[in-house]
Amino acid sequence: MKRRQFAAQAAAVIAAAATAPRAFAQERTTRILIGFPPGGSADVVARLLADKMRVSLGHNVIIDNKPGAAGRLALAELKRSPPDGSVLIFSPSGAMVIHPWLYANLGYDPAKDFTPIALGSTFDFAITAGPGAPPGDLKTVLAWMKANPGKANYATSGAGTVPHFAGQLLAQAAGVPMTHVAYRGGAPAAQDLIGGQVPLMVDTASETIEHHRAGKVRILAVTGEQRSRALPDVPTLKEAGINVTADAFFGLYGPPGMSPETVARIDKAVADALRMPDVQDRIYALGLVPAHASPAELAAIQAAHLKRWEMPIKNSGFKAES
Numbered sequence: 001m002k003r004r005q006f007a008a009q010a011a012a013v014i015a016a017a018a019t020a021p022r023a024f025a026q027e028r029t030t031r032i033l034i035g036f037p038p039g040g041s042a043d044v045v046a047r048l049l050a051d052k053m054r055v056s057l058g059h060n061v062i063i064d065n066k067p068g069a070a071g072r073l074a075l076a077e078l079k080r081s082p083p084d085g086s087v088l089i090f091s092p093s094g095a096m097v098i099h100p101w102l103y104a105n106l107g108y109d110p111a112k113d114f115t116p117i118a119l120g121s122t123f124d125f126a127i128t129a130g131p132g133a134p135p136g137d138l139k140t141v142l143a144w145m146k147a148n149p150g151k152a153n154y155a156t157s158g159a160g161t162v163p164h165f166a167g168q169l170l171a172q173a174a175g176v177p178m179t180h181v182a183y184r185g186g187a188p189a190a191q192d193l194i195g196g197q198v199p200l201m202v203d204t205a206s207e208t209i210e211h212h213r214a215g216k217v218r219i220l221a222v223t224g225e226q227r228s229r230a231l232p233d234v235p236t237l238k239e240a241g242i243n244v245t246a247d248a249f250f251g252l253y254g255p256p257g258m259s260p261e262t263v264a265r266i267d268k269a270v271a272d273a274l275r276m277p278d279v280q281d282r283i284y285a286l287g288l289v290p291a292h293a294s295p296a297e298l299a300a301i302q303a304a305h306l307k308r309w310e311m312p313i314k315n316s317g318f319k320a321e322s
């Protein structure tokens with residue numbers, strides 16, 4: 001009897017040991033921070049990826065929205081997080097390539113204080129008119145703004161973002177003084193556009209594309225070199241006679257000091273997700289482009305965008321808080 005009891009206890013111990021790694025994996029959770037409210041383009045794409053990544057990684061992957069300061073609050077939290085892959089951020093490129101030229105005391109060095117993991121997608125921007133603007137094409141709306149300077153406002157997802165300066169480039173090229181109206185994310189900006197509080201919005205197409213399809217707003221132009229796959233009938237700014245282009249990207253980053261093995265595992269999960277047809281179709285439908293790049297490639301892309309935006313920002317006269 002004692003031998004049978006001992007054998008049963010030993011079998012139970014072995015079974016528990018065999019299932020422990022799986023149980024541990026299931027109990028782990030990776031939080032992906034989003035520095036903007038729910039409903040914006042970064043939030044939507046991150047949720048798409050998280051749904052697939054949790055299968056590849058074998059544990060929970062959740063989205064944690066931490067809006068504020070155009071993404072800087074979420075980045076501050078990431079910087080002080082443990083380097084074990086439990087906290088990441090899915091960030092628009094503005095925080096990495098625009099903010100360093102704006103803020104004397106930014107609080108982080110984008111090249112040193114974070115670990116690049118994977119490129120998530122690339123995109124340009126949509127110039128969208130709401131019911132507060134007159135009917136007609138982009139040149140018609142810009143002429144109306146020039147004649148009505150008190151109404152020449154454009155909304156974006158935040159001050160110091162790439163859309164903010166894309167709008168400034170548009171204003172300079174068109175010769176129309178325009179006032180920037182910053183929101184705490186693209187979703188609330190789109191709501192005020194629909195409500196007529198602002199006549200124009202510059203942001204990712206995903207913020208307004210469904211409203212455009214529903215006839216509530218009009219996407220007048222896109223800022224890329226080529227037309228958007230999701231908006232084949234909408235001209236580029238160059239086609240509309242304005243020599244301006246602007247693009248950006250979403251990147252997945254971790255805290256400083258992450259191990260190469262942890263980075264490689266998460267990078268593979270992102271790459272696997274971006275290869276899935278349903279993920280690709282959804283990202284394309286948002287007016288974005290699904291695109292993966294390795295950690296080293298993401299770092300190089302970031303450095304190139306940083307250099308590209310230096311002079312436009314310095315020439316803009318924008319005065320940010322220190």
